[in-house]
Amino acid sequence: MDKIIMKTPIVEMDGDEMTRILWKMIKDELLLPFIELKTEYYDLGLKHRNETDDKVTRDSAEATAKYGVAVKCATITPNAARMSEYNLKEMWKSPNGTIRAMLNGTVFRSPIIVKGIEPYVKNWKKPITIARHAYGDIYLNSEMRIEGPGKAELVFTAPDGTKTSQLIHEFDENGGVVQGVHNCTGSIEAFARCCFNYALDRRQDLWFGAKDTISKKYDHHFKDIFNGIYEKEYKDKFEAAGIEFFYTLIDDIVARIMRSEGGMIWACKNYDGDVMSDMVSSAFGSLAMMTSVLVSPSGVYEYEAAHGTVQRHYYQYLEGKETSTNSVATIFAWTGALKKRGELDGIPELSDFASKLEKATIDTIESGKMTKDLSLITTLDSPTVLNSLDFIKAIRETLEAGL
Numbered sequence: 001m002d003k004i005i006m007k008t009p010i011v012e013m014d015g016d017e018m019t020r021i022l023w024k025m026i027k028d029e030l031l032l033p034f035i036e037l038k039t040e041y042y043d044l045g046l047k048h049r050n051e052t053d054d055k056v057t058r059d060s061a062e063a064t065a066k067y068g069v070a071v072k073c074a075t076i077t078p079n080a081a082r083m084s085e086y087n088l089k090e091m092w093k094s095p096n097g098t099i100r101a102m103l104n105g106t107v108f109r110s111p112i113i114v115k116g117i118e119p120y121v122k123n124w125k126k127p128i129t130i131a132r133h134a135y136g137d138i139y140l141n142s143e144m145r146i147e148g149p150g151k152a153e154l155v156f157t158a159p160d161g162t163k164t165s166q167l168i169h170e171f172d173e174n175g176g177v178v179q180g181v182h183n184c185t186g187s188i189e190a191f192a193r194c195c196f197n198y199a200l201d202r203r204q205d206l207w208f209g210a211k212d213t214i215s216k217k218y219d220h221h222f223k224d225i226f227n228g229i230y231e232k233e234y235k236d237k238f239e240a241a242g243i244e245f246f247y248t249l250i251d252d253i254v255a256r257i258m259r260s261e262g263g264m265i266w267a268c269k270n271y272d273g274d275v276m277s278d279m280v281s282s283a284f285g286s287l288a289m290m291t292s293v294l295v296s297p298s299g300v301y302e303y304e305a306a307h308g309t310v311q312r313h314y315y316q317y318l319e320g321k322e323t324s325t326n327s328v329a330t331i332f333a334w335t336g337a338l339k340k341r342g343e344l345d346g347i348p349e350l351s352d353f354a355s356k357l358e359k360a361t362i363d364t365i366e367s368g369k370m371t372k373d374l375s376l377i378t379t380l381d382s383p384t385v386l387n388s389l390d391f392i393k394a395i396r397e398t399l400e401a402g403l
């Protein structure tokens, strides 16, 4: 078979620890033999981020905005322990945070579903994708403990000095707590557009819930923005695609999600997304089977696995011990990027190949060959547990048999 030729590069962001090891195995076994892979390579490994004063992260985000499609390996977010481990000049910020801020994007997380790894919610048959609005609300709050009696007020000062104030609460001698939160119209609008675009991209219904009956200005603003943008910019496109935008109260959404068979994109306010993404991902069985894509309002896509660098396995690997680390989410990050690149550049063979690789990955697991993490939760009888490389090689065998 001739190798598939690409036109525009994919921005490739390499990363850290065990996922960096998997990254190379995936390229060597599953991509390079089949594709004349064209990437613009950025090494986001912590060592190189430190050497470049983190410029490489910003450069990779700029390249993503330029080329439109990126694939990212998991990276270390430095903490105190990493400062000494890597002898860092500074405690560099999370690359994901930097890239997300530069692209003004929204992260969509979905589980990869295979037979034999059953969701804990028995009626969930299709993936539920969660989109979290990662700006504001309690994550950028200002709060106070009130120790005694007094009045707490909301005060807004306009540029001309005009003040508008409103009573929050008059405390008695026992005091209490008070919190100020905000969000910005521009950020909510960008979030809404990312969600509408992604729903169209995936041809899946979009659900959004807030508490507008109780929060008649704050949450209502979210509702109004979503409805307004939908009516003006997306209604026709949604109708043409045969998908639906559905708004209801957040508690009603939660109840409906539990009873549903899945298959929708669920847009969440910041806190709801924080909580619900952990619930949904654990209910689908495994963090190693969650994919993640950052979508910007202008339609730029960055694909990655939802999990981290799997540090514990990496230390075993360094000791020369055998590892059985699950590469599925990282493989699907690559297939997501290849499909999108194929679609944007009009190279159907590239998108087809990506779909075949996804199918080969799923078929391999469903045939009973899997990594240790999956073998512990599978309902299949006597699975074969493979090490990190042999699992990838088994996928290659399945893939080649089907080409």
Ligand code: NAP
Pocket (backbone or CB within 6 Å): 073, 074, 075, 076, 077, 078, 096, 287, 288, 304, 305, 306, 307, 308, 309, 310, 311, 312, 313, 324, 325, 326, 327, 373
């Ligand atoms: P982690 O890498 O997600 O791993 C936590 C544990 O989950 C692992 O020890 C392993 O459990 C299991 N696991 C996760 N992915 C797996 C896989 N692919 N195959 C098999 N098991 C898997 O989280 P962490 O250890 O808390 O974080 C490590 C580093 O990753 C940190 O430096 C953090 O900053 C970074 N991180 C990066 C990203 C990102 O780049 N998007 C996201 C999260 C964390 P067992 O040990 O029980 O086998």
Ligand code: MG
Pocket (backbone or CB within 6 Å): 274, 275, 278
């Ligand atoms: Mg959380």
